[in-house]
Amino acid sequence: MLAALSRKPIASAGRLGSGPALGPQSPARLTDIDMDHCGRLLDHVHLRVSDLAASRRFYRAALEAIGRLEAFGEAEGCFFADEFYVDKAEGRVSHVHLAFQARSEDEVRRFHAMTLSAGGRDHGGPGPRHYHPGYYAAFVLDPDGNNIEAVYHGPTQRSADSVEVTRL
Known part of the structure; x- marks a missing residue:
């Protein structure tokens, strides 16, 4: 769901958008995630x-x-x-x-x-x-x-x- 709701490109595996790396102390915000591709997962x-x-x-x-x-x-x-x-x-x-x-x-x-x-x-x-x-x-x-x-x-x-x- 996160990938379908975002707006920024994915920087690399393990990171969402240009925002923080995902982890227990740094939850992704929906605006930090790519919206270019939906329906692939x-x-x-x-x-x-x-x-x-x-x-x-x-x-x-x-x-x-x-x-x-x-x-x-x-x-x-x-x-x-x-x-x-x-x-x-x-x-x-x-x-x-x-x-x-x-x-x-x-x-x-x-x-x-x-x-x-x-x-x-x-x-x-x-x-x-x-x-x-x-x-x-x-x-x-x-x-x-x-x-x-x-x-x-x-x-x-x-x-x-x-x-x-x-x-x-």
């Missing part, structure tokens, strides 16, 4: 939930709010969207903070309203955050208590809307 996120139907309603609303419902799919015992996969836990459920990218402040507000209507609990209404200039977000707890966020980083230009992978 994670292959997928897998949530294990207690109530698959309740989670399906919640995440379907979340994806619809940010204009990504076309990515939603489901199969027996699970649902998914791009790199996001959800199934029913046999034991313990997942506990994560997950942030969806929004393309506008309106999408963030829509995300907050629609996920609350779909069973979410408010965890921080839409508004600017101090993480970096332009950071606008809303937070909702999903049916299992995961901290789910929609964030808009301000106006940007992407090199592509999505990455297409062809299996060889």
